[in-house]
Amino acid sequence: MSFRIIVLAKQVPDTRNVGKDAMKADGTVNRAALPAIFNPEDLNALELALRIKDQRKDCEVIVLTMGPFRAAEIVREAMYRGADRGYLITDRKFAGSDTLATSYAISLAVKKLEPYNLVISGRQAIDGDTAQVGPQTAEKLNIPQVTYAEDIPEVTDTHIVIKRRLELGIETVKAPMPLAITVHSSAPDCRQRVAKLLMKYKHARTVTELQNETKDYTELYNQRPYLQIDEWTVDDLHADVEMLGLSGSPTKVKKIENVVFAHKDSKVMTSSDEDINNLMKELIESHVIG
Amino acid sequence: MNNIFVYCEITEDKVIADVSLELLSKGRKLASELNVKLEAVVIGTDLKDVEAQIFPYGVDVVHVADDKNLFPYTTLPHSAIVLEIFKHEKPEIAIFGATSIGRDLAPRIASALRCGLTADCTSLEFGDHFENKTQTEYKNLLYQIRPAFGGNIIATIINPETRPQMATVREGVMKKEILDAKYKGKVKKVNTAAILKDEHFVVQIIERHMEASKVNIKNSQVIIAGGYGVGSRENFKLLYDLADVLGAQVGASRAAVDAGFSEHERQIGQTGVTVRPKLYIACGISGAVQHRAGMDQSAQIISINTDLNAPINHIADFTIIGSITDVIPKMIKYYKANSK
Ligand SMILES: Cc1cc2nc3c(=O)[nH]c(=O)nc-3n(C[C@H](O)[C@H](O)[C@H](O)COP(=O)(O)OP(=O)(O)OC[C@H]3O[C@@H](n4cnc5c(N)ncnc54)[C@H](O)[C@@H]3O)c2cc1C
Numbered sequence: 001m002s003f004r005i006i007v008l009a010k011q012v013p014d015t016r017n018v019g020k021d022a023m024k025a026d027g028t029v030n031r032a033a034l035p036a037i038f039n040p041e042d043l044n045a046l047e048l049a050l051r052i053k054d055q056r057k058d059c060e061v062i063v064l065t066m067g068p069f070r071a072a073e074i075v076r077e078a079m080y081r082g083a084d085r086g087y088l089i090t091d092r093k094f095a096g097s098d099t100l101a102t103s104y105a106i107s108l109a110v111k112k113l114e115p116y117n118l119v120i121s122g123r124q125a126i127d128g129d130t131a132q133v134g135p136q137t138a139e140k141l142n143i144p145q146v147t148y149a150e151d152i153p154e155v156t157d158t159h160i161v162i163k164r165r166l167e168l169g170i171e172t173v174k175a176p177m178p179l180a181i182t183v184h185s186s187a188p189d190c191r192q193r194v195a196k197l198l199m200k201y202k203h204a205r206t207v208t209e210l211q212n213e214t215k216d217y218t219e220l221y222n223q224r225p226y227l228q229i230d231e232w233t234v235d236d237l238h239a240d241v242e243m244l245g246l247s248g249s250p251t252k253v254k255k256i257e258n259v260v261f262a263h264k265d266s267k268v269m270t271s272s273d274e275d276i277n278n279l280m281k282e283l284i285e286s287h288v289i290g
Numbered sequence: 291m292n293n294i295f296v297y298c299e300i301t302e303d304k305v306i307a308d309v310s311l312e313l314l315s316k317g318r319k320l321a322s323e324l325n326v327k328l329e330a331v332v333i334g335t336d337l338k339d340v341e342a343q344i345f346p347y348g349v350d351v352v353h354v355a356d357d358k359n360l361f362p363y364t365t366l367p368h369s370a371i372v373l374e375i376f377k378h379e380k381p382e383i384a385i386f387g388a389t390s391i392g393r394d395l396a397p398r399i400a401s402a403l404r405c406g407l408t409a410d411c412t413s414l415e416f417g418d419h420f421e422n423k424t425q426t427e428y429k430n431l432l433y434q435i436r437p438a439f440g441g442n443i444i445a446t447i448i449n450p451e452t453r454p455q456m457a458t459v460r461e462g463v464m465k466k467e468i469l470d471a472k473y474k475g476k477v478k479k480v481n482t483a484a485i486l487k488d489e490h491f492v493v494q495i496i497e498r499h500m501e502a503s504k505v506n507i508k509n510s511q512v513i514i515a516g517g518y519g520v521g522s523r524e525n526f527k528l529l530y531d532l533a534d535v536l537g538a539q540v541g542a543s544r545a546a547v548d549a550g551f552s553e554h555e556r557q558i559g560q561t562g563v564t565v566r567p568k569l570y571i572a573c574g575i576s577g578a579v580q581h582r583a584g585m586d587q588s589a590q591i592i593s594i595n596t597d598l599n600a601p602i603n604h605i606a607d608f609t610i611i612g613s614i615t616d617v618i619p620k621m622i623k624y625y626k627a628n629s630k
């Protein structure tokens with residue numbers, strides 16, 4: 001019996017560093033101008049998984065990511081840090097999926113990896129901050145969920161103890177497995193890449209990526225099965241297409257508006273003693289303060 | 291048309307949470323617009339007379355699930371009860387607080403009912419929709435409005451086909467308003483014994499350390515908010531000094547919280563609290579839309595920024611061009627000099 005952990009990780013545009021060129025003239029988002037990164041809380045999720053692996057010889061950590069071809073980078077990045085292997089769920093038919101359709105696809109992939117002990121995801125992805133995919137995947141798998149984990153003080157064959165970070169404090173819970181966990185940013189930072197693993201996995205490729213490689217490379221790839229990152233499509237998942245993409249997404253975007261500033265006539269002043277003295281006087285006289 | 295439901299949270303002090311009362315106030319308005327009833331769901335332990343806290347907000351029906359194991363909140367029992375109620379009542383709309391609890395519960399419910407859910411809405415209103423593909427006209431859909439994608443856009447989300455239309459809303463976004471102190475609704479007791487099973491209690495709470503919220507920036511008349519431009523945790527002390535003199539509270543932008551200058555509880559904006567003080571002093575805050583979503587209804591805004599072109603200046607009544615390290619000590623000095 002092995003102890004299997006599935007980590008859900010998403011590649012996201014780095015919305016924390018949105019530059020001026022992030023918006024196109026027509027008001028749409030210029031995704032190309034935003035670097036694609038490993039969703040920050042998914043790194044916390046990976047770390048909690050790897051800490052369990054540190055403690056248990058029988059533990060296997062598998063990364064699962066859904067996205068375009070280039071999201072294979074997430075699988076490699078996770079392997080550099082200690083994950084055993086990973087899968088990329090990718091298909092045009094997934095395009096336009098909202099959280100419900102996404103969690104449906106992810107739950108089918110998780111089921112293919114049964115039996116598993118834990119499904120660990122980040123609390124939320126920074127591109128939308130919805131925090132819905134974790135709990136929705138748990139529901140689709142019909143397993144309990146523990147959200148906002150910051151530490152896992154105890155793991156045995158039958159149960160797990162989790163410390164949760166809530167708005168107003170800390171709660172510690174004990175849960176059976178299989179279980180879905182979402183991880184909060186207050187969990188430990190993810191360990192860095194390990195040089196040895198980087199060397200080992202830097203040539204890991206999906207079948208699609210392999211098409212751009214040379215023949216020599218393909219030979220190497222075939223000799224070393226650990227270099228193969230599996231791609232799963234709608235067919236591999238035996239998914240009902242009606243439940244994917246736009247048709248499987250009950251939420252529709254009705255309208256996108258550019259943010260228009262309601263310009264006020266701002267009184268501009270300097271930081272001189274005189275200006276600030278006058279401002280404070282004015283605020284006190286108009287009873288805004290004081 | 292069916293009714294509007296609000297899931298009400300119980301706080302550590304065993305009262306209905308503020309965020310839930312805010313949502314009831316909003317729910318009341320939406321229900322009146324559609325000419326339907328407003329219903330509340332309260333799940334907890336020892337809930338005797340809980341209805342008295344919520345009827346004044348205009349609640350027509352409250353579903354009370356009172357059982358010894360329902361407080362503190364755990365996911366599976368609460369979702370089993372909510373699902374059972376929703377399956378019977380088929381709500382048109384269901385609103386949850388965007389809190390630790392609401393964000394744990396609502397997605398689970400939405401997934402089980404296969405319906406749409408929009409997180410962190412900043413505004414909810416009704417509107418129509420014409421679906422070209424199917425040539426179908428939809429009347430009075432819930433427009434779920436939220437900033438999206440780096441805050442450069444405001445998205446309006448709809449769920450034309452699925453019910454309930456579900457949304458979460460953060461604390462402070464809606465205004466808490468008593469409709470009528472004498473308003474009386476109906477209490478419906480939920481038969482918890484028929485719903486709850488042992489398997490709902492597999493996740494056990496073994497320890498809890500909860501604190502009452504230390505900071506209450508939401509109700510403060512004057513807020514001094516610091517951003518990334520404040521530069522350090524030490525510089526944030528300047529903001530506390532000014533807050534002390536003005537009797538104000540200190541808030542922060544997300545960039546300031548992420549940089550460790552301030553605590554998360556103080557974060558203002560789309561993913562923090564929404565505030566409407568008499569005076570908002572934005573110190574070293576550029577004014578991204580997610581930040582403005584939480585403060586643009588302040589009666590007066592002062593921006594202190596080294597950059598004349600910072601977007602926050604466009605919504606400020608007064609813009610002081612300068613560094614906070616220079617400006618704030620002067621504000622303290624001249625406030626003291628001028629206030630008798
Ligand atoms: C989904 C999502 C949700 C978000 N939710 C929130 C939210 O709830 N709240 C929130 O605040 N943000 C939120 N953000 C982040 C938001 O987009 C901005 O990144 C953030 O508000 C920027 O914070 P800031 O203005 O402090 O920092 P910056 O944008 O870095 O601005 C710093 C400002 O300080 C000025 N400055 C520099 N030095 C000085 C000085 N010495 N004196 C005076 N001024 C100086 C600069 O000119 C600049 O204008 C969210 C983002 C996303 C993607």
Ligand SMILES: Nc1ncnc2c1ncn2[C@@H]1O[C@H](COP(=O)(O)O)[C@@H](O)[C@H]1O
Pocket residue numbers: 008009010011039041042045064065066067099102120121122123124125126128129130131132133134
């Ligand atoms: N496309 C995806 N591929 C893999 N994991 C995902 C994906 N989308 C969401 N997740 C996981 O679900 C969490 C919550 O995402 P969200 O609901 O989008 O905020 C993320 O932190 C990931 O762990």
